[in-house]
Amino acid sequence: MSEEKFDLPNQSPVLPAQLKPESKFCFNCYPGISCFNACCKQADITLAPYDIIRLKNRLGMSSTEFLKKHTVPFEIDAHGLPGVKLRTTDDEPVCLLMDEEKGCTVYEDRPAACRYYPMGLLASRKQDEYHDEQHYAIVKEEHCRGHEEERELSVQEYREEQGVIEYDELNRGYLQLILKKKSAGPAIGKPSPTSFQLFFMVCYDTDRFVKFLTSPNFRKVYDISDELYESILADDIERLKFGYDLLKQVLFGEDTVPLHKDAYEKRMEERREILEARRQAEIALHQQKAPFEEYIED
Numbered sequence: 001m002s003e004e005k006f007d008l009p010n011q012s013p014v015l016p017a018q019l020k021p022e023s024k025f026c027f028n029c030y031p032g033i034s035c036f037n038a039c040c041k042q043a044d045i046t047l048a049p050y051d052i053i054r055l056k057n058r059l060g061m062s063s064t065e066f067l068k069k070h071t072v073p074f075e076i077d078a079h080g081l082p083g084v085k086l087r088t089t090d091d092e093p094v095c096l097l098m099d100e101e102k103g104c105t106v107y108e109d110r111p112a113a114c115r116y117y118p119m120g121l122l123a124s125r126k127q128d129e130y131h132d133e134q135h136y137a138i139v140k141e142e143h144c145r146g147h148e149e150e151r152e153l154s155v156q157e158y159r160e161e162q163g164v165i166e167y168d169e170l171n172r173g174y175l176q177l178i179l180k181k182k183s184a185g186p187a188i189g190k191p192s193p194t195s196f197q198l199f200f201m202v203c204y205d206t207d208r209f210v211k212f213l214t215s216p217n218f219r220k221v222y223d224i225s226d227e228l229y230e231s232i233l234a235d236d237i238e239r240l241k242f243g244y245d246l247l248k249q250v251l252f253g254e255d256t257v258p259l260h261k262d263a264y265e266k267r268m269e270e271r272r273e274i275l276e277a278r279r280q281a282e283i284a285l286h287q288q289k290a291p292f293e294e295y296i297e298d
Ligand code: SF4
Pocket: 039, 040, 043, 045, 095, 096, 097, 098, 099, 103, 104, 105, 106, 107, 110, 111, 114
């Protein structure tokens, strides 16, 4: 039975032992410690959707502006599923949100990966199980002196102290989508560029997602109540939760957002046409020479 994993925080060396919520470890970090800011000068921070909502609101920007100014893109998997990381200075991995004297300038709204450090969050999902599991592991890096401190606390106490519980709840749908896509493998094939655009918009560019939701066709296709519609337009978090459901439908064909009857039938008809077109193309390929052979003969 295979198990899919996704390590949200960073690419740092993780000690192999997996920790449980009650596992204890020694660590402390505070202004004045000899290595203050050292971790923010080695930043490799993968951003999850709720991180972006908190940061763009903190900085008073739209998500589109935030993505342009403060992130760099990367590919989460071999199909090119889009991810974003926090931007650093051009020549060194120094976080742009760090101030040499004050430390993190967005501390109350810092991303989940920064809150977890020096811990890594490992999400995994077994192929025959719907629900994901979370494990923790300690990251020990040379520059971090916090491990030499005598303060002992449990993983759960550290998570509460750092305020990651809310982040985990709101980012969980995102991790589940990534894990499900990984474990679905060839069964769902490579999603279309449009599905990836929707994934990017829902997970990272929530203000652009509003434009999509207010486009003339949206409510002609999706059968959602006025109350839900108003809440997803007004509230970043409600929009994110709705977006996860929409992505489950678009990426995996789950029946998570109701469609208007005529839209449903139209969609089924389009699918039938696509499948028929594919079938005809396969027959044609078997019966004919490959196009490049014809070209050579000409
Ligand atoms: S967001 Fe804050 S805590 Fe995270 S790397 Fe940047 S300065 Fe450090």
